[in-house]
Amino acid sequence: MSNVKIPDPDFAQSVIDAGGKTLDLCYQCGTCTGSCPSGRTTAFRTRQLIRKAQLGLKDDILPSEELWMCTTCYSCVERCPRDVDIVDIIILMRNMAVQKGYMSEDHKKVGRSLIKIGHTVPASDKLKQLRVSMGLSENPPTTIADPKALADFQKIMAKTGFDKLIGGA
Ligand code: SF4
């Protein structure tokens, strides 16, 4: 089986047109990869992902797991000598991936939590205790404590089709 990657000549331009105007500014110095905490523990290489985007390797990028390994910490953006909007570009490509039916299972889980309680991360018992010790209510005055706000929020999620994008609530 051939491992030759077929570039899509329109892909880089579609990323630029969607808002990633700085994609072409990358000159492959690798500072982003050296700054990336995710890359220290995984095979994810920021520089390589940006290069693939420049080359139009859409079919390599969109179904890939590496596209979802960025934690959006912005360390790379702060250090990039060319002011490439690396995180924006990654998010743009994630949006494209989702439209094609690709999303990491972990991100789907976060989406399901959002639909269920209106927060991406549920409050832990420790956090609740801390709030009470500070004289606050156990839960913040958000969708967690307001069933009507949660119902309204869930209606918005359904209207936008977000629940379907993550494979159902
Ligand atoms: S730090 Fe900036 S210029 Fe250097 S490889 Fe990364 S994106 Fe490209």
Ligand code: SF4
């Ligand atoms: S924003 Fe993403 S790609 Fe950049 S350093 Fe952080 S985890 Fe790595």
